[in-house]
Amino acid sequence: MQRAFLERSLTLATAESCSGGLIGYSLTEVAGSSDYYLGGVISYSNDAKIQQLGVPARTIEQHGAVSAQTAVAMAEGARRRFSADYGISVTGIAGPGGATETKPVGLVYVAVADAAGDEVRRYQRHGDRHDNRLESARVCLELLLERIEAR
Numbered sequence: 001m002q003r004a005f006l007e008r009s010l011t012l013a014t015a016e017s018c019s020g021g022l023i024g025y026s027l028t029e030v031a032g033s034s035d036y037y038l039g040g041v042i043s044y045s046n047d048a049k050i051q052q053l054g055v056p057a058r059t060i061e062q063h064g065a066v067s068a069q070t071a072v073a074m075a076e077g078a079r080r081r082f083s084a085d086y087g088i089s090v091t092g093i094a095g096p097g098g099a100t101e102t103k104p105v106g107l108v109y110v111a112v113a114d115a116a117g118d119e120v121r122r123y124q125r126h127g128d129r130h131d132n133r134l135e136s137a138r139v140c141l142e143l144l145l146e147r148i149e150a151r
Helices: 002-008 022-028 046-053 057-063 068-082 129-150
Strands: 012-016 037-042 086-092 107-114 117-124
Touching: 002 129, 012 022, 012 068, 022 037, 022 129, 037 046, 037 068, 046 057, 046 068, 057 068, 068 086, 068 107, 068 117, 086 129, 107 129, 117 129
Parallel strands: 012 037, 012 086
Antiparallel strands: 086 107, 107 117
16 A cells, blocks of 8 residues: 555545544555655544534434445545545444344445546445444555556
8 A cells, every 4th residue: 555655646534434544554564654645534423524524424324334325425525635546435334223124234335536536335244343443444555556557
């Protein structure tokens, strides 16, 4: 990951909900990550998504905090807030509570935003809370790397 950013002189910002900071933690475990990782927001509550990332309240009201639309707005908000080349986000239901009929435990949306636009993916995992959080961080970073390598 680090090489992809440094070779291209790119910067990154994160917006995390269900992963609770695991993406930022993973990135900063690597020495030299401050050369490209500008920072992140752990927006666990809806108010934090709105106030810290600029997610429109209407988006959350219409689609929910766990939705493709909210994931995209979070990624865009992180990118904008930190003036980064890339913004990534994850929002989901880690469990064991919080699920509904249409949004089960393990449902995750990850998004990446850059100058070319946005990309979002939906995943459904079936692990426990710990595994769901780890997987949500992993798939978010995978999407980011795929996006960078496609450019």
